[in-house]
Amino acid sequence: MSSATTRRSSRRQEIRPEADDQLRLEAFLPYRLAVLANAVSRAFARRYEDEFGLSIPEWRVMALLAVSPGLTATEVAEATPMDKVAVSRAVRGLIEAGRLRASADKTDARRQRLALTPAGMAIYRRIVPLARALEARLTAGMGTDEREALDRLLAQLEAAARTL
Amino acid sequence: MSSATTRRSSRRQEIRPEADDQLRLEAFLPYRLAVLANAVSRAFARRYEDEFGLSIPEWRVMALLAVSPGLTATEVAEATPMDKVAVSRAVRGLIEAGRLRASADKTDARRQRLALTPAGMAIYRRIVPLARALEARLTAGMGTDEREALDRLLAQLEAAARTL
DNA sequence: GGACATCCGTTACAGATGAAACTAATGCGG
DNA sequence: CCGCATTAGTTTCATCTGTAACGGATGTCC
Numbered sequence: 033m034s035s036a037t038t039r040r041s042s043r044r045q046e047i048r049p050e051a052d053d054q055l056r057l058e059a060f061l062p063y064r065l066a067v068l069a070n071a072v073s074r075a076f077a078r079r080y081e082d083e084f085g086l087s088i089p090e091w092r093v094m095a096l097l098a099v100s101p102g103l104t105a106t107e108v109a110e111a112t113p114m115d116k117v118a119v120s121r122a123v124r125g126l127i128e129a130g131r132l133r134a135s136a137d138k139t140d141a142r143r144q145r146l147a148l149t150p151a152g153m154a155i156y157r158r159i160v161p162l163a164r165a166l167e168a169r170l171t172a173g174m175g176t177d178e179r180e181a182l183d184r185l186l187a188q189l190e191a192a193a194r195t196l
Numbered sequence: 197m198s199s200a201t202t203r204r205s206s207r208r209q210e211i212r213p214e215a216d217d218q219l220r221l222e223a224f225l226p227y228r229l230a231v232l233a234n235a236v237s238r239a240f241a242r243r244y245e246d247e248f249g250l251s252i253p254e255w256r257v258m259a260l261l262a263v264s265p266g267l268t269a270t271e272v273a274e275a276t277p278m279d280k281v282a283v284s285r286a287v288r289g290l291i292e293a294g295r296l297r298a299s300a301d302k303t304d305a306r307r308q309r310l311a312l313t314p315a316g317m318a319i320y321r322r323i324v325p326l327a328r329a330l331e332a333r334l335t336a337g338m339g340t341d342e343r344e345a346l347d348r349l350l351a352q353l354e355a356a357a358r359t360l
Numbered sequence: 361g362g363a364c365a366t367c368c369g370t371t372a373c374a375g376a377t378g379a380a381a382c383t384a385a386t387g388c389g390g
Numbered sequence: 391c392c393g394c395a396t397t398a399g400t401t402t403c404a405t406c407t408g409t410a411a412c413g414g415a416t417g418t419c420c
Contacts, residue, residue, distance in 0.1 A: 060327065062233075062331060088230075099219075163224065188338060189335075
């Protein structure tokens with residue numbers, strides 16, 4: 033047993049790559065991602081809520097429909113990681129607030145075509161600069177090259193995550 | 197109005213940096229972080245739950261106490277973004293499962309010193325390689341330099357997020 | 361055109377989460 | 391010591407989130 037703990041020959045211990053049987057939580061990628069995303073989401077949610085009375089799912093639905101009006105609830109759900117229940121609730125809230133309009137699909141009575149109302153569009157246009165400004169604060173210290181690197185690395189992580 | 201839409205002089209439209217009044221959700225950093233972290237967390241949560249009956253808060257508490265035994269619940273809460281309610285629940289679950297032991301603090305009867313039991317430590321040691329393997333799958337396509345870049349960029353984002 | 365599988369969106373229910381109230385213990389000022 | 395503010399941790403309650411069941415609509419196969 034004691035011989036098993038002998039340091040492996042010439043291998044130098046450089047920056048201490050962390051013992052194999054321990055794991056520092058603050059260096060653990062899934063943990064860091066969760067904490068970071070949570071902090072960011074909270075900051076944004078507070079702003080959306082305070083200034084526009086919007087939840088994050090509602091904001092997502094608005095952002096999608098601003099770019100792609102006429103989607104159905106199912107299509108919205110497919111375009112985001114929200115399930116159809118979340119979309120249904122967000123849609124209801126937005127309609128009650130007069131920001132979204134649902135119109136019957138000509139060929140399929142089960143579907144509803146969704147689109148922002150002018151009021152919804154107006155709010156969307158007020159949110160976009162605010163969202164961009166907050167996003168800019170996140171990457172404030174970065175140069176163009178670093179932002180591109182971040183983009184690429186996130187894309188790689190996203191692809192890897194899809195295979196989990 | 198039509199004159200307002202005139203393209204700005206010599207500025208070439210390279211990769212279309214995206215109109216100022218629109219926002220593509222899938223390129224929006226807070227959204228990407230939330231979706232990515234959520235996907236990763238779900239994958240991990242499923243494994244922890246299936247194989248060890250652990251929730252993510254429980255796993256975090258274990259990971260902390262494995263490295264720093266003797267912390268109090270408040271200290272655990274300070275070391276993570278979990279509030280004390282989450283820690284309290286995680287601790288209760290772990291104690292009921294026999295993985296954690298709470299002992300009275302000599303000098304302050306309100307505090308409890310927390311530490312993994314031998315059974316808890318055994319489980320921890322079984323989780324670590326699994327967690328590392330999943331983490332490795334996330335960064336599977338990356339070279340050492342890319343991983344370092346990711347580390348740095350995440351650290352920058354974390355710092356920026358703290359100022360939000 | 362009628363039985364049956366499938367799809368759209370909502371509702372119902374259960375578990376997770378978070379804020380605030382609460383209990384018990386400590387510290388501190390006089 | 392005694393009152394009062396503060397701290398540790400739990401409990402309570404309201405809300406959020408996700409899974410499953412559902413009602414109505416379509417389509418399809420014979």
